[in-house]
Amino acid sequence: MLCNVCKQNEAKVHLTQIIGDKMQKVDLCEECSKEKGVGDPASYSLAELLLGQSLPTDEAAPEAAAAPETETKCPACGYTQADFKKAGRFGCSECYITFADGLGTMLKTMHKGLRHTGKVPTALQQAREAVQKLKTLQKRLEKAVAEENFEEAAQLRDEIKRLKDKAPA
């Protein structure tokens, strides 16, 4: 596999980033990854940045290749890329998913970082914490089962069930 940037060297660094609901993969050679600072976790989003729109996205790629002429339209509000170029503003919140390609490049010129680190709505925060707790319990359960500690395993199963029942799917 060749490096996405220089397209010459063998790719050694493989990154996956999820933007909105799309997954992007970047493959870089050692030199390019160093040069772009991808090794640094703080600049993780660089992968998306430096390649921007040229990156193939896993699900959109096939259609895009089949019909390169059709302009992307936001399914929620009907906004197009041309509308954005004119107004510099989006049509609705879903546009951030629709026009995710190349968004990072633009945001990089505007902001300190590319990831939100501020306030999170409480309901969402609680849901997130519940997921985290569930993961921890599941790990403990696996361990208990592996160690044939059945009493603890039974307890953990109950706890997991209670947590799952409480949280909406």
Add this chain to the structure above:
Amino acid sequence: MNIHEFLVPPAVFCQRTGPQDRIVMSSRVRLARNLRKLPFPAWAKKPDRLRLLEAIQPAVESLPQMDPHFSAAMDDLTAFDKQILVERHLISREHAAKGAGSGFVLNREETLCVMINEEDHLRIQSLRPGLQLKACWQAIDELDSTLETKLDYAFSPELGYLTACPTNLGTGIRVSAMLHLPGLVLAEEITRIINAANKLNFAVRGLYGEGTEALGNVFQVSNQMTLGESEPQIIERISKALNQIIEEEENARSILLEKKPKVVFNHIGRAYGVLANAHTISSKETMNLLSLLRLGIDLGMFAQLDRSHWDEIFLLTQPAHLQKQFTEKLGADERDILRADMLRERLRTVPRPQPPK
């Protein structure tokens, strides 16, 4: 109750004081919020905007923090009402231009107000006199946390609060302070300060926000970056910058007084002379001269004039507040005459400035 009955009279409004209010006139924190999957105001058709307003306005009105409140649709307010709100810094000039499908809710203390369907579905603002950014944030954070249980906010774990303009993305926060900087202007240091602030990614604007000039040596400093930093980090960073600017302003004043006292006294004396004796004066000239009068107050040159008195004069000489004191509709020329009459009357009993001892 109409908006004029709801708003406290200028004389009462101007009694408010806050930390550092010698230089910091007011603090503000604004949050941009939107509802999930619904078109942003500029892209929404009128029926959509009306529906959005119908959904958002009652939610805001029901907040305990907004009880009691004044609430209106923008098309129910006259151009005059809106101008009064702009002069009180309760709504933006952009919002004043809105009509059907936009709205406005204000609390009794005039410390919290919500613009509905401005550029975003919600622009929530928290206001305080003097330098009180943390208090502004605490109040607005609490209001926002209550509101999020009633409205389906557009939020992405990665990008934060989703806004119409990507420049507001993430926290959606705009933290700003209104500074009176006559010392830095007189010392011709203001450009250096503005450049330094810009380098730190802070915007410096005039009295009424975006694209307005710095009338009366009043400057609004605000953060520009909203993504990649938390709200407290942003407040911490801008507070540091503001404290530096305050220090620079105080320094500029001391140096001017030490090196060019006659220049300073001359400016202040002439400003007093014109304001106390003019028979016609524009709003712009008034603001610029009042700035020098305020500097005189700060320097202890006016025995019988204090800052709250000054705040009141500053507000009452703005076009809509001036108009409000008269029943008949005034043209610009008439306003200039009546403004001068009012200033002469207000300054009649104020003895002329004396150099500080």
